[in-house]
Amino acid sequence: MPVKVAEEWLGSCSGCEISILNLGETLLAVLPQLEFVHIPVLMDHKYFGQTGQGDVHHLEIPPATVGIVSGNIRNQEQLEVAEAMRASCDVLIALGTCATHGGIPALINSYSDADLFERYYRGCETTDAGPDPDDPALPKMLERTFALDEKVKVDLYLPGCPPHPDQIAEAIVALLEGRAPQLPSRSVCDTCPTKREGKGAVKQVRRFLQPPQFDPKKPLSEMRCLLEQGLLCMGPVTRAGCSGAGDDAPRCLSARVPCRGCYGPVKHDGNQMLDMLNALASNGIDIKGVVDRPGLLRFSGGHGRLMNPSRRVSACQK
Amino acid sequence: MSQTIEIKDAAKDFSHGAAGRLLNIQPVTRIEGHARIAIQLDEAGEVADSKLHIMAMRGFEKFIEGRPAEEVPRIVSRICGICPWMHHTASNKAVDGCFGATVPPAGKKLRELMQTMAHINDKILHFFFLAAPDFVLGPGAEYGVRNVIGIVGAAPELAAQVVKMRQAGQMMIEKFAGKVIHPIAIVTGGFSKPMSEAERQELLAQCQEQLEFAKFCMSFAKENVFAKLDQDALSLGSITTGFLGTVDPADGSLNLYDGSLRLMKPDGSYQDFPYQEYTDHLGEHIEPWSYGKFPYARSWGEGFSMDLKAPKGIYRANTLARLNVCDKINTPLAQAELEEFRQKFGRPAQSTMLYHWARLIELVYACERVVELLNDPGITDPKVRDAVTPKAGRGVGCVEAPRGSLIHDYTTDANGLIAKANLIVGTTHNIAPMNMSVKKAAQDVIKAGQVSEEALNKVEMAVRAYDP
Numbered sequence: 001m002p003v004k005v006a007e008e009w010l011g012s013c014s015g016c017e018i019s020i021l022n023l024g025e026t027l028l029a030v031l032p033q034l035e036f037v038h039i040p041v042l043m044d045h046k047y048f049g050q051t052g053q054g055d056v057h058h059l060e061i062p063p064a065t066v067g068i069v070s071g072n073i074r075n076q077e078q079l080e081v082a083e084a085m086r087a088s089c090d091v092l093i094a095l096g097t098c099a100t101h102g103g104i105p106a107l108i109n110s111y112s113d114a115d116l117f118e119r120y121y122r123g124c125e126t127t128d129a130g131p132d133p134d135d136p137a138l139p140k141m142l143e144r145t146f147a148l149d150e151k152v153k154v155d156l157y158l159p160g161c162p163p164h165p166d167q168i169a170e171a172i173v174a175l176l177e178g179r180a181p182q183l184p185s186r187s188v189c190d191t192c193p194t195k196r197e198g199k200g201a202v203k204q205v206r207r208f209l210q211p212p213q214f215d216p217k218k219p220l221s222e223m224r225c226l227l228e229q230g231l232l233c234m235g236p237v238t239r240a241g242c243s244g245a246g247d248d249a250p251r252c253l254s255a256r257v258p259c260r261g262c263y264g265p266v267k268h269d270g271n272q273m274l275d276m277l278n279a280l281a282s283n284g285i286d287i288k289g290v291v292d293r294p295g296l297l298r299f300s301g302g303h304g305r306l307m308n309p310s311r312r313v314s315a316c317q318k
Numbered sequence: 319m320s321q322t323i324e325i326k327d328a329a330k331d332f333s334h335g336a337a338g339r340l341l342n343i344q345p346v347t348r349i350e351g352h353a354r355i356a357i358q359l360d361e362a363g364e365v366a367d368s369k370l371h372i373m374a375m376r377g378f379e380k381f382i383e384g385r386p387a388e389e390v391p392r393i394v395s396r397i398c399g400i401c402p403w404m405h406h407t408a409s410n411k412a413v414d415g416c417f418g419a420t421v422p423p424a425g426k427k428l429r430e431l432m433q434t435m436a437h438i439n440d441k442i443l444h445f446f447f448l449a450a451p452d453f454v455l456g457p458g459a460e461y462g463v464r465n466v467i468g469i470v471g472a473a474p475e476l477a478a479q480v481v482k483m484r485q486a487g488q489m490m491i492e493k494f495a496g497k498v499i500h501p502i503a504i505v506t507g508g509f510s511k512p513m514s515e516a517e518r519q520e521l522l523a524q525c526q527e528q529l530e531f532a533k534f535c536m537s538f539a540k541e542n543v544f545a546k547l548d549q550d551a552l553s554l555g556s557i558t559t560g561f562l563g564t565v566d567p568a569d570g571s572l573n574l575y576d577g578s579l580r581l582m583k584p585d586g587s588y589q590d591f592p593y594q595e596y597t598d599h600l601g602e603h604i605e606p607w608s609y610g611k612f613p614y615a616r617s618w619g620e621g622f623s624m625d626l627k628a629p630k631g632i633y634r635a636n637t638l639a640r641l642n643v644c645d646k647i648n649t650p651l652a653q654a655e656l657e658e659f660r661q662k663f664g665r666p667a668q669s670t671m672l673y674h675w676a677r678l679i680e681l682v683y684a685c686e687r688v689v690e691l692l693n694d695p696g697i698t699d700p701k702v703r704d705a706v707t708p709k710a711g712r713g714v715g716c717v718e719a720p721r722g723s724l725i726h727d728y729t730t731d732a733n734g735l736i737a738k739a740n741l742i743v744g745t746t747h748n749i750a751p752m753n754m755s756v757k758k759a760a761q762d763v764i765k766a767g768q769v770s771e772e773a774l775n776k777v778e779m780a781v782r783a784y785d786p
Contacts, residue, residue, distance in 0.1 A: 009352075011374060011376060012399070013396050013397060013398050013399035013400075013402075014350050014351070014398065014399040014400050015396070015398075015399020015400075015402065015499045015500055016399065017399070018399050018400060018443075018499055019399075019499055021443070021447070021484070022485065022488050022489075022498075022499070024481055024482070024484070024485030024488075025478075025481060025482060025485065027481070028470065028477075028478065028481055031467065031470065036467060040345045040347045040348075041347075041348070041350075042347075042348065042447065042448075042465050042466055042467070043347060043348075043461065043462075043465045043467070044347045044348065044461040044464060044465065044775065044778075045347070045461060046342075046343065046344060046345070046347070047342075047344050047345065048342045048344060050461060050771045050774075051341070051769050051770065051771055051774060052341035052342045052343050052344070052357070052769070052774060053339065053341060053342075053769070054342075056342060074374065074376070075373070075374060077373060077374075078374070103396070104393055104396040105376040105377075105381075105396070107381040107382075107393075108376065108377040108380065108381045110381070111377070111380050111381055111383075115380060116377045116380045119379060119380050119738075120375070120377065120379060120380065120611075121604055121611075123738075124379065124602065124740045125597050125727065125740045126596070126597055126600050126601055126602045126613070126616075126740060126742065127601075127602040127604065127611060128601055128602065128603055128604065128622075129604075130603075130604035131604075131606070133604065133605065133606050133607065133608060133609055134606055135371075135606045135607035137354070137356060137369070137371050137607050138371060138373065138607065138608070138609060139373055139374075141375075161396070161500055162399065162499045162500065207386055207388060207708070207734075208388055208389075208505070208506075209388060209506065209507075209705060209706050209707070209708065210507075210703075210705035210706070211505075211510070211703050211705075216511055216512050216514065216700065217514065242497075251492075251496050251497040251502075252496055252497060252502045253496075254496045255495055255496025255497065255502055255503040255510045255511060256510050256511045257496065257502045257503065257505065257510050260389075260392055260502075262500070291386055291733070291735070292384070292385050292386055292389070292735075295385055295386075295389065298393065
């Protein structure tokens with residue numbers, strides 16, 4: 001009996017779904033053991049019946065053993081879909097950093113909706129200014145962007161922007177075999193082959209405006225650690241996994257580019273901004289060189305980590 | 319657990335209180351984003367009105383404000399996980415403009431190579447995974463089968479080859495450039511690493527295989543899909559509009575990476591302009607029922623209307639648009655395909671279903687172009703990046719994304735932080751045309767209150783052609 005699978009995307013970009021497809025021939029191999037009952041990117045199952053005449057007060061997602069949800073929750077519809085997925089699925093997987101930690105779109109949490117709408121509908125250079133869209137057919141925006149587990153219970157977290165196909169495969173195969181999946185738990189630095197000789201000489205971190213020192217003819221293991229070269233690199237405070245199950249190097253580093261933290265914090269509830277500033281300070285590096293500190297939370301601004309100034313004030317008053 | 323949908327009260331959907339039923343196609347499926355189609359029937363069961371609602375907004379224009387501009391190309395890639403290379407490239411071009419960076423020739427070549435390779439995988443994905451089930455299995459096939467998994471069952475050898483080639487296309491980008499989904503290798507001032515001779519040879523061999531596969535796709539599609547495009551199919555969602563796309567300013571040829579924007583009127587006359595001048599030509603209209611805005615040709619001076627009989631300011635982007643606006647294609651196989659296409663359908667071709675055909679011609683072009691780039695000895699020049707200094711400035715970056723002309727416009731402050739940003743992304747250009755195509759398709763396939771799954775899927779096919 002194939003295992004029934006339902007998949008949904010909420011506030012997302014579809015990169016997680018493309019990562020599922022990037023399983024390629026591995027996906028073809030496990031396909032006979034899976035029965036997709038709902039997956040909007042690939043399949044035409046509808047919420048309100050196949051001829052669009054169903055009860056619009058009852059969003060229908062067929063029962064499934066495994067539910068996979070990518071994306072964060074920013075509006076009423078996404079919340080309803082998340083709740084319906086939870087109700088229909090025995091095991092719920094949060095796929096990708098938007099679902100596990102809010103992801104890039106949670107950066108909006110440090111701006112007010114009024115400012116957002118003002119810019120978008122009345123400020124943009126090409127826009128004929130008009131009122132905010134408010135038709136009842138549009139889902140209402142929630143007060144901020146939420147990670148999935150802020151609204152529904154999550155059974156398994158697969159962070160990554162996007163998650164490496166190896167971890168998606170491991171999760172699927174482990175569920176088919178009825179065992180716990182083996183997922184990365186260490187930091188990006190633990191999987192990085194660059195040379196570390198000590199940060200002693202570094203007093204400030206620089207913006208990434210010129211190339212680091214490296215010989216392109218030599219392997220990554222011959223390049224000095226980018227943080228030791230004085231470039232901000234989020235490797236120490238970011239969960240490993242981008243390099244997959246083999247012994248590949250972290251993906252950004254393999255392009256000779258510093259990590260920006262796309263797998264979220266090493267520990268699920270860690271704070272990448274505080275952890276990074278601490279790591280710099282404890283090595284005697286002046287954190288004034290970090291020009292965009294909230295930007296260190298660019299992948300993990302859900303769970304109330306990023307809050308706009310007015311909300312911060314009201315939270316303090318409570 | 320509550321599953322109440324408070325926002326979808328049928329009676330509230332249309333202000334004129336039509337008495338007939340409201341049909342909800344929700345979610346629109348086998349597309350890249352989140353949308354809903356609402357079709358209101360009148361008392362005779364004819365289509366009174368229809369809308370394609372864009373249901374979500376994330377606010378990238380706002381939340382990149384205040385961030386170091388050189389970081390932004392790694393942030394805005396998350397606008398789209400299918401075409402992150404397009405945002406990554408356009409954004410870097412905009413930041414180069416702000417900082418006055420000069421990209422070394424090899425840096426430009428590597429950028430175009432990666433962006434064009436990404437087009438290859440995108441087109442294979444759309445044609446076989448998203449669109450083909452409607453044609454290969456039929457628009458009326460049962461929904462559980464009418465998908466790529468159904469194709470795996472019906473034509474396992476074809477499916478295995480498609481999966482293998484798309485996978486190979488993704489992995490060759492990842493191997494050279496580090497990360498294929500949400501890339502990082504294009505950097506302000508150039509590219510993050512040079513290409514070695516060994517890498518060039520390996521990629522060249524792989525891209526030649528992709529070209530062979532593209533030729534196979536074209537003949538497969540001509541035989542199994544395009545040959546079946548009869549008058550009915552060609553009229554599905556067909557509307558008459560203008561077109562927008564990038565051409566090489568030197569010879570008017572198709573260019574996906576760089577050039578001038580060409581805005582063509584429905585009668586085929588056109589105007590070319592540097593993309594920095596886009597604000598003089600394009601406007602964005604707002605409707606209360608869509609979070610997405612509706613770009614239109616402001617420079618035509620006729621305003622905005624989606625009236626099917628008398629549209630105003632409406633132009634389209636994406637594959638068909640690019641093939642309509644270009645004078646020629648500078649690679650031989652794609653040029654031969656373009657000539658055959660024009661012979662059959664004229665210029666500009668208006669049928670919405672022809673987007674699929676145009677998409678495969680662009681697939682052939684993209685494969686020929688990457689082979690051409692990899693045969694250029696200059697591509698392995700080790701100088702790929704110039705150091706840059708942050709400063710106040712403005713930069714407009716544009717590339718042709720699979721879904722249309724992609725514009726990133728940034729202004730920076732003295733520290734090189736983003737002061738403001740304006741984006742017009744590929745799919746957005748087609749929001750008004752998609753609404754019109756939905757209405758046209760719905761009017762044609764729904765008569766006297768007769769609604770079937772097949773009819774509603776045909777309405778969605780009118781959207782899918784645009785690959786939104």
